[in-house]
Amino acid sequence: MFREHIIGSKLSLDDSCIYVSEERHPASVTGRFSLSLAQIVSIKSIKVRLRGILAIPMEGVFGSAESREQITFELEQPLASSKTLNVFQMPAGDHTFLFNFQLPSKILDTVTGANNQYHTYRVEVIIERRLKSDFVVSQSIRIYRVSDLETSYSRPHCPLTLEGHSNENIQYCLSIADRNVPFGCTFPVECWFAPLLKYATLNAVTIKVIETQTARLEATAAESVRHNVRFITSAQTQTVFSKTVEFSQEDESPSDDGLSEIEWRFTTPVSLPESLNACSQSISTRHIKISHELFITAEFRDEAGDPTAVITQVMPLKIYMTPNVVGENLSIRGQDIQYIQGSRSPPPPYKERFSDLIVSAAAQLDICGQPTLAEINSARSSSEQSASVHTLEPSPRYEEVV
Incomplete structure (x- = not known):
């Protein structure tokens, strides 16, 4: 009968996404509840509640297909009630109730994906009635803490470079602009490969961003005794980005002497999902841990097209939420990161590298064995200290020494 007397009800939030920071003014969840009644109704109370819920999927655990839930946060505010807390009569017509929740500076983030x-x-508005079921109107809201990476204006960028020599005799250099990236952004990945294997050529490079999720809750006393466990854990891994860059024979550039001295250097963008339901932010708490890694796999082949070597390198990433990302209606405005801290260039080609100083000096000896002044300043960069090899007396012959 109560629902038949309600012409309309609406819960409106001023903001669907709230950011909490210790350095800024206290954040608030504000809104209004509108109720239209066709006639007088008996109501015990009307209250609004903000609740945080931790949910762990139980599919395949203990033979259950439901989710285990736990309340992590709760604030409550009365909107209408009698002084004696008894049932009161609410007249017909339109009613509007405003509410305001002050949020603490330390609060668990919204975590979805x-x-x-x-x-x-x-946010739930609950109309309580005596000896009858409650009438509830609810709406979801997202709450995030502003990352320290966002509030620290003097924070330097943290570029990451991996370089080395693989077991397959392949030199590589891999770089990303910053290991800390905003949610939904696009950032460049720079790659350089130089196989020392004869006739080895680069076939394809696959770049993936892997998200690893782990969530756990304390087991109940009955579950602990029955299954001998302390925690209920849910773990899964998913790929949030995948891209393959393929190379053909036309991409190869043989050297002047006809030898297979080939190097590959390229930059490719990595675009994180621009959806709150396709990716999560990196987080580590008592109950939830989500991490991200960038996988770069390079495949090499021989002249016949058969695979000769495969190398894989992993770079850690931290994806954080920022107020500049989430727009109206929870739309994502992805940022385009194009900077690289320090040098953007991988090692130069082998034939262009500076040769050994001793070899260079020895090559400039004249026919009589008298070394000439060998200036090597031009071989070094302008930032290095100039150096030179001065004229030296030749070493005495063996028979003169004895």
């Missing part, structure tokens, strides 16, 4: 709703917040 592909196939998970680990931690969510909901």
Whole structure:
């Protein structure tokens, strides 16, 4: 009968995404609840509640297909009630109730993504009636803490470069602009490969961003005794970005002497998903841990097209939420990161590298064995200290020494 007397009800939030920071003014969840009644109704109370819920999927665990939930945060505010807390009569017509929740500076972030709703917040308006079921209107809201990476204006960028020599006799240099990247952004990955294997050529490079999720809750007393466990854990891994760059024979550039001295150097963008339901931010708490890694796999082949070597390198990433990313209606405005801290260039080609100083000096000896002044300043960069090899007396012959 109560629902038949309601012409309309609406819960409106001023902001669907709230950011909390210790250095800024206290954040608030504000909004209004509108209720239209066709006639007088008896109501015990009307209250609004902000609740945080931690949910762990139980599919395949203990034979259950449901989710285990736990309340992590709760604030409550009365909107209408009698002084004696008894049932009161609410007249017919339109009614509007305003509410305001002051949020603490330390609060667990909203954590959602592909196939998970680990931690969510909901605003609920509850109309309580005596000896009858409650009438509830709810709406979800996202709450994030502003990352220290966002509030520290003097924070230097943290570029990451991996270079080395693989077991397959391949030199490589891999660089990213910053290991800390905003949610939904696009950032460049620079790659350089120089196989020392004869006739080895680069076939394809695959770049992936892998997200690893782990969530856990304390097991109940009955579950602990029955299954001998302390925690219920849910773990899964997913690929949030994948891209393959292929190379053909036309990409190869043989050297002047006809030898297979080939090097590959290129930059390719990595675009994180611009959806709150396709990717999560990196986070590590008591109950939830989500990490991200960048996998770079290079495949090499021989002249016949048969695979000769495969190398894989892994770079850690930290994806953080920022107020500049989430727009109206929870749309994502991805940023385009194009900077590289320090040098953007991988090692130069082998034939262009500076040769050994001793060999260079020895090559400039005249026919009589008298070394000439060998200036090597031009071989070094302008930032290095100039150096020179001065004229020296030749070493005495063996028979003169004895």
